[in-house]
Amino acid sequence: MSAPAPSTGGGSAPVVELRDGAVAIGGRPILRHVDLTVRRGEFLTLLGPNGSGKSTLVRALTGLRPLTQGSLSLFGTPIESFREHHRLGFVPQRASAASGVPASVAEVVASGRLTRRRLLRPAGKADRAAVASALAMVGLADRARDSVATLSGGQQQRVLIARALAGEPELFFLDEPTAGVDLPNQQALADALGALSTTGSTVVLVTHELGPLAPLVDRTVVLRDGRVVYDGAPLQLDDAHGHHHPDPRRTDHHPGVAAPLDRTGEDVDW
Numbered sequence: 116m117s118a119p120a121p122s123t124g125g126g127s128a129p130v131v132e133l134r135d136g137a138v139a140i141g142g143r144p145i146l147r148h149v150d151l152t153v154r155r156g157e158f159l160t161l162l163g164p165n166g167s168g169k170s171t172l173v174r175a176l177t178g179l180r181p182l183t184q185g186s187l188s189l190f191g192t193p194i195e196s197f198r199e200h201h202r203l204g205f206v207p208q209r210a211s212a213a214s215g216v217p218a219s220v221a222e223v224v225a226s227g228r229l230t231r232r233r234l235l236r237p238a239g240k241a242d243r244a245a246v247a248s249a250l251a252m253v254g255l256a257d258r259a260r261d262s263v264a265t266l267s268g269g270q271q272q273r274v275l276i277a278r279a280l281a282g283e284p285e286l287f288f289l290d291e292p293t294a295g296v297d298l299p300n301q302q303a304l305a306d307a308l309g310a311l312s313t314t315g316s317t318v319v320l321v322t323h324e325l326g327p328l329a330p331l332v333d334r335t336v337v338l339r340d341g342r343v344v345y346d347g348a349p350l351q352l353d354d355a356h357g358h359h360h361p362d363p364r365r366t367d368h369h370p371g372v373a374a375p376l377d378r379t380g381e382d383v384d385w
């Protein structure tokens with residue numbers, strides 16, 4: 116008989132375990148009865164129409180937005196007692212790397228090490244190596260000394276991703292990282308996330324447009340009106356129409372959760 120799984124912090128515990136999660140903002144229900152278990156190494160995309168609750172779910176999973184109902188554990192630890200925030204990386208939606216304060220690309224990326232560094236200690240060898248490696252992963256090693264303000268929007272987005280990568284996250288949340296980003300920048304992002312994924316990190320990605328990220332995805336969750344309406348094999352995105360179709364070879368969506376195309380007569384634009 117196998118030993119029981121450890122109850123807290125164990126390596127075998129799911130990275131994310133949300134049970135019957137709900138979020139209400141100003142008394143208005145935004146997420147309802149959301150169950151989501153994410154295992155180590157998964158690359159999950161979160162899809163859904165505008166306003167379906169994707170950003171709210173990601174913020175709830177990072178602990179930034181408290182649940183109004185249900186329970187959440189990260190790495191086997193209930194969110195109420197979770198302190199290992201250095202294990203998480205988060206690139207929020209529409210974030211900008213330019214703060215108005217002059218800062219070099221390397222300085223912004225180095226700020227991603229702060230949760231890993233002992234307070235008031237100067238950056239050590241490991242910090243410098245992590246910053247260099249993160250910049251290389253997003254293809255900006257040659258821009259390290261440049262002011263962030265001189266970079267394009269897509270490159271600034273990559274700087275923010277490098278900042279989160281520099282923290283060497285085991286669980287990485289990205290909210291629409293490719294929105295408004297040109298194809299070369301999307302490809303650089305896909306390369307960086309592919310490299311991160313091969314190290315065993317878990318990725319939860321909100322997106323409207325998979326583009327070069329599509330081959331990395333091994334699971335799709337679709338939200339609609341704050342509920343999970345699909346959880347299973349990656350959906351194929353029909354770029355021409357902006358609609359998703361399930362991969363016909365795989366139909367192993369979560370029992371009890373309808374496939375998105377089970378709905379009839381609806382033209383879904385997400």
Ligand SMILES: Nc1ncnc2c1ncn2[C@@H]1O[C@H](COP(=O)(O)OP(=O)(O)OP(=O)(O)O)[C@@H](O)[C@H]1O
Nearest residue numbers: 140141145163164165166167168169170171172208
């Ligand atoms: N801080 C807030 N205050 C009030 N309402 C909010 C807040 N954050 C989100 N909402 C509402 O919650 C609902 C879900 O928003 P959310 O941003 O999570 O959706 P989304 O699926 O990420 O949408 P999009 O694809 O447009 O980013 C929306 O109706 C939004 O107006």
